[in-house]
Amino acid sequence: MTHNKPAQAIQMVDLKSQYLHLKEPIDTAIQQVLDHTGFIKGKEVTAFSSALANYTGVSYVIPCANGTDALQIALMALGLQAGDEVITPSFTYFATAEVIALLGLKPVFVDVDPHTFNIDVSQIAQAITPKTKAIIPVHLFGQSADMEAILDLADQHGIAVIEDNAQALGGTYTFSDGSTWKTGSMGTISCTSFFPSKNLGCYGDGGAICTKDEALYERIKMIANHGQKEKYHHEIIGCNSRLDTIQAAILNVKLPYLDQYCAARIAVATQYNQAFAGNEKIKTPFITAHNKHVFHQYTLQLHASIDRTKLKAALLEAGIPSMVYYPIPCHLQKAMSAFTDPRWVLPHTEQLAQSVLSLPIHTEMSTEMVAYIAEKVIALTARS
Known part of the structure; x- marks a missing residue:
């Protein structure tokens, strides 16, 4: 059977049609932000943090400006020193590696499994040195990396694991004991992006950092807020990275x-x-x-x-x-x-x-x- 070209234009991602299906609740959510004018750190941001934590099964979610910031802040939170090594796949978007170099750390690239496209755990083992402080597995194209093997290896060497979950939010991974975990809930820290084309996308830039560790949560919050807990009291060097309230309002509608x-x-x-x-x-x-x-x-x-x-x-x-x-x-x-x-x-x-x-x-x-x-x-x- 020969199929005719569809009347509707084919796109890599059709954001307009998706929006039209949720137009009323999204328009209402945006209007509510315009009405209360809490454009920065509004109540919708807090609500989204809680909702995403519940969805992924993590204890803490810190929204931020984009997925790249999420990766940078995660590395900053680990307190790594210049020259420390971070293992990651080369077959990924450049941001994963870019933040490593930006912070004066050394990216160590390893090969991927030719079938799954995800990081090859056997290659990680060969790349570990005394300078290795973190592994960033990327859940590429929507499929989790082999997290059980990665976490076992990291535990053996005392290495942190930062999940790059920008492409796989909503996915799951099942361990050998039968337990199933959401992507972004397994590592020391995980990072995701809400770029419009993502599986969960907002209408601009947005990202989030997730962790189960309370001390890391407090440190990540400070870093994302100019290194301060209390206004004008800057305890560490941080940055300015936050999810604006309108984007959070949109994500609150779309997350369900x-x-x-x-x-x-x-x-x-x-x-x-x-x-x-x-x-x-x-x-x-x-x-x-x-x-x-x-x-x-x-x-x-x-x-x-x-x-x-x-x-x-x-x-x-x-x-x-x-x-x-x-x-x-x-x-x-x-x-x-x-x-x-x-x-x-x-x-x-x-x-x-x-x-x-x-x-x-x-x-x-x-x-x-x-x-x-x-x-x-x-x-x-x-x-x-």
């Missing part, structure tokens, strides 16, 4: 729908998987048995015979956008040239950077859209 949003993304991914099953030119996302993958991105691996640039252009001509996350790994970025390390042997990361392609996936996609996209991808890759 997060599981529904994740389910919609999973449904789209399932339809894609079925369409691409058995296709030797396309490798669909691998999901581990202990994970609930919430598909912030739906990312294929393309066969070496496929010219990705030409495929992207042909898809766009057919009205189908696509993206490459990420074409240049962190360890190959010019900004990281000062940190070159012989431990950076990352063949899987470099291969993935050349072969991955992400297709549209969002909460408002129809089955007709997915069928049309899959049909075009299959037809175009068959020619390669």
Whole structure:
């Protein structure tokens, strides 16, 4: 069966349609903030902190300005010293590594599992030295890293674990004892982003830092507020990073729908998987048995015979956008040239950077859209 191009334009993420489904409660929530004018640290921010803590199962949530700030503040809260090493994957958005370098720490990049795209725990073990103070696993594209193995390794060496949960909020990880935990609830600290395209997105920038440790919570609060507990009494060097009240009001409306949003993304991914099953030119996302993958991105691996640039252009001509996350790994970025390390042997990361392609996936996609996209991808890759 041949599927016609849908009447509605296909987008990587359709924020307008999602907004229209919640227009009345979102407009009301925004108007309430405009009415009480508590634009900074308004009651909606406190309400959202509590709601997100309840959702994730952590004790404390500190909202902040964006996901990058969340990572920076988390590292600052650990009290690391210049030259301390932080292990992280190179196959991630640059912000994960950027904050490490910004603070005078040393990023140590390790390879990823070629199937899950997440950090390879065996590579972490080989990269640990006496200078290693933290590990930042990234739950890439919506699937949790192997947190049980990472936490065991970190415990053995007395290393902190900061979860980069910017892409997997709503996901879960099941431990060998049968217990299931939300992503962002397992590490020493976790960080997330509410960038508009995220599974839980606001209408601007926003982020949050989560922890179960009361002492870390108090320190994180101070750092995010110019290093002060009491106004004008600055005990440590901090920064200014906060979630504004209007964004918190929007997130309060959307958080109860997060599981529904994740389910919609999973449904789209399932339809894609079925369409691409058995296709030797396309490798669909691998999901581990202990994970609930919430598909912030739906990312294929393309066969070496496929010219990705030409495929992207042909898809766009057919009205189908696509993206490459990420074409240049962190360890190959010019900004990281000062940190070159012989431990950076990352063949899987470099291969993935050349072969991955992400297709549209969002909460408002129809089955007709997915069928049309899959049909075009299959037809175009068959020619390669």
